[in-house]
Amino acid sequence: MVVNRRKKVVRQRGSSTYGWGKNKHRNSGSKGGFGNAGTGKKSDNKKPSIWGTKTDYFGKHGFVPKGQVVDVRIVNLRDIEQMLPGWISAKQVGQEAGSFVVDLAKLGYDKLLSSGKVTRKLKITVSSASEGAAEKVKAAGGELVVK
Secondary structure, eight states: OOOOOOOHHHHTTTOSSTTSOSSSSSSSGGGTSSTTTTOSTTOGGGHHHHTTTOTTSSSOOSOOOSSOOOOOOEEEHHHHHHHHHHHHHTTOSEEETTEEEEEHHHHTOOEEEOOSOOOSOEEEEESEEOHHHHHHHHHTTOEEEEO
């Protein structure tokens, strides 16, 4: 005898699992979801692992600059005056005709700025410098060479 039966798909309409059981056939069903699902405010057993040590766990942090980021290492005239005795003792700065010869590229600096006073005669070689720094070095009787 032929039984006229509705299709399985039609019979399972309205059930949440459609015959696949509770935890199977949903990719990460036994874990309760993908990724870090279950670590929210209602999952009491996972809170201590997130709070405390990982303070940047939730939300977005920082920014990504657009374009090229140029790292310019700067030094002020005040800093040169303070570090000059140490550089002389370490023989990183030489003397020539009564002036101190400072090559800032060898010392790791790219630009010279004008903050501070110049009390000594300096011959400074640097890749770039501000106008104020050039005036102060020349006023003290020194020389500024920009490459």
